[in-house]
Amino acid sequence: MFNVISILIGLFALVLGIVPFLPFLAWGYWFVIPIAVVGAALGALSRRNAGRNLNLVLIVIFAIRLSLGGGFI
Template sequence: MGLISLIWGIVAMVWMVVALVPLLGWGNWFLIPFAAIGAIIAALAMALTRSERNGRAKTGLLLNGIVIVVAVARLMLGGGIV
């Protein structure tokens, strides 16, 4: 599950870069729930694996958390969230 969350976070990061392009900011509305699901998968992976083997899950959680913060900030700047 750690590898799945890591791949999920990488896909979310790529999607976030695309959503930063003007006129493609609507993608952030779909990106936030996508990254939230990835963060939930990472949290489950961290809970189910030993502490010395959950590096991928930690990285997936970090990537998905960064994506969520940037996507919400982008929506706030663009007027998507008031």
């Protein structure tokens, strides 16, 4: 059950992460990364690791994009 919730949270974070991907909106990742962290934590509580892996990949991608803009842009 935690895996399904984690995947749903990951998909929600992915949808929210599309908008900050545009130039000058990367500061939005400051709000999206904590959502993916919660999803990864719930995924770590389950036996399966698909939800956890999805959220970890999203965290890495969003953090790289955020760091490319200097954390603000």
